[in-house]
Amino acid sequence: MSRATSIPVLDLTRYDEALKGDIARAVGDVFASGRFVLGPAVESFEHDLAAFLGCRHVVGVSSGTDALLVALMALGVGPGDEVVTSPFTFFASGGVVARLGARPVFVDIEPAGFQLDPARLADALSERTRAIVPVHLYGQGADMGAILAVAQARGIPVLEDACQAIGATVDGRAAGAIGDLGAFSFYPTKNLGAAGDAGAVATNDDALAALLRDLRVHGAAQTYVHERVGGNFRLDAIQAAVLRAKLPRLPGWNERRRSIAALYRERLAGLERAGRLVLPAELPGRRHVYHQFVVRLRTGGRDRVRRRMAERGVATSVFYPIPLHLQACFRELGGRPGDFPEAERAAGEVLALPIFPELRDDEAARVAEALRESLEGS
Ligand SMILES: Cc1ncc(COP(=O)(O)O)c(C=O)c1O
Missing domain, CATH: 3.40.640.10 (Type I PLP-dependent aspartate aminotransferase-like (Major domain))
Structure with a gap:
């Protein structure tokens, strides 16, 4: 291909x-x-x-x-x-x-x-x-x-x-x-x-x-x-x-980030309905400027999904894989796995998709398609 x-x-x-x-x-x-x-x-x-x-x-x-x-x-x-x-x-x-x-x-x-x-x-x-x-x-x-x-x-x-x-x-x-x-x-x-x-x-x-x-x-x-x-x-x-x-130019750039987010939302809604991922929530009273567009993968296998997306030419990131209480430099604070379960669960599930004002709609559509294909059978 x-x-x-x-x-x-x-x-x-x-x-x-x-x-x-x-x-x-x-x-x-x-x-x-x-x-x-x-x-x-x-x-x-x-x-x-x-x-x-x-x-x-x-x-x-x-x-x-x-x-x-x-x-x-x-x-x-x-x-x-x-x-x-x-x-x-x-x-x-x-x-x-x-x-x-x-x-x-x-x-x-x-x-x-x-x-x-x-x-x-x-x-x-x-x-x-x-x-x-x-x-x-x-x-x-x-x-x-x-x-x-x-x-x-x-x-x-x-x-x-x-x-x-x-x-x-x-x-x-x-x-x-x-x-x-x-x-x-x-x-x-x-x-x-x-x-x-x-x-x-x-x-x-x-x-x-x-x-x-x-x-x-x-x-x-x-x-x-x-x-x-x-x-x-x-x-x-x-x-x-x-x-x-x-x-x-910042207001225009933030607006563009929001339209890319809307496009992702529309293209990925089916995967959310199928329980494969969770789209980022827009919380009441908050205007999100999508520094990152971060989904949660519900199926596990994040590394595999990232690899499959990379094979399809789409880069992804993980912000952040290790919560602060489990960082080695904070060992003496006594943090243990299980202390902050929501942070730990998020660290294992989050996946950031490409988002920046110059990203074109056709590229965002390709990102969504690559995520759909990469989740299939995962
Ligand atoms: C949440 C948060 N806090 C602090 C910083 C630190 O900013 P800087 O990289 O400019 O030192 C960053 C940036 O990377 C950040 O994302």
């Missing part, structure tokens, strides 16, 4: 010419300014992103990981503290907690949307809990209303990990701008991607914003005067310029 060109999970080389021109001009302006770290290009991007999110402050930083780290530093998290998050996420959501000498405490996910389950949250809190970090996984918001209700009753700040969810909304509000702080990643594969590493923290709190700005430059409110120990979490001007050129 002759194979058409293969379909990757993501193709960052499919750029339109107009955008290429806008980026070249924006980068040229940075060179002309001679300001390569922070400076006016970063300030302009921070301003535009704050307007997009509808929040008071955006502080550009060096990556999504550093956005989480510096946000926890601003909340004063340190040794002896606990930070509550999901066990089913990218490593950084829990890794930053350990880096500060604090203890990550996990709360299982709700199975429909893969998000931290607010019903289990209160039981995970203690007098040492210094922050709650819900993760808006795959581009869909966590249940912020319920999470904030628990957090506010206990006076615990909420840091949203919105690294996968720029442009998503929860009850009409921008994910990442609802809690006390929100962390964003602009890693090139994200819905809004830089040309390298970049991130940002959003907040409506003036004092936290000022603290974040200090911590981003080694805790120096004035050059060479250090009130506290921070780090080098600065955002490069070139990354900010690229991001600012791309930001006006």
Whole structure:
């Protein structure tokens, strides 16, 4: 059988010419300014992103990981503290907690949307809990209303990990701008991607914003005067310029991701009815921006399905195969298989299909067909 060109999970080389021109001009302006770290290009991007999110402050930083780290530093998290998050996420959501000498405490996910389950949250809190970090996984918001209700009753700040969810909304509000702080990643594969590493923290709190700005430059409110120990979490001007050129296109790109998701949904509905897979749920009040389109395979044999899809020229991914409580580096936390059954079940069942704005409808149709064929007889 002759194979058409293969379909990757993501193709960052499919750029339109107009955008290429806008980026070249924006980068040229940075060179002309001679300001390569922070400076006016970063300030302009921070301003535009704050307007997009509808929040008071955006502080550009060096990556999504550093956005989480510096946000926890601003909340004063340190040794002896606990930070509550999901066990089913990218490593950084829990890794930053350990880096500060604090203890990550996990709360299982709700199975429909893969998000931290607010019903289990209160039981995970203690007098040492210094922050709650819900993760808006795959581009869909966590249940912020319920999470904030628990957090506010206990006076615990909420840091949203919105690294996968720029442009998503929860009850009409921008994910990442609802809690006390929100962390964003602009890693090139994200819905809004830089040309390298970049991130940002959003907040409506003036004092936290000022603290974040200090911590981003080694805790120096004035050059060479250090009130506290921070780090080098600065955002490069070139990354900010690229991001600012791309930001006006983000709503259109997210819309396109949603139409690809609708196409997948239509083509895969029969498999769901037959009990072979579960399509991603769109939870009430949430606008999903499909950073990933993730199905659950009900039949087992995920490796075999992936192999058969690869033979048909379709790449797939698994986000994430090992929950955080079972990672070797967290062994001393005492996590055991069975501790968080929903996260563990999801880790064994999830399969991410190709999704990016430039993916064509005929390619998405081929992906759905390849999944159908690969599930047959599995
Ligand atoms: C949920 C989540 N948190 C944090 C991060 C960290 O972002 P970065 O890769 O920009 O450090 C990512 C990105 O990979 C992510 O998906």
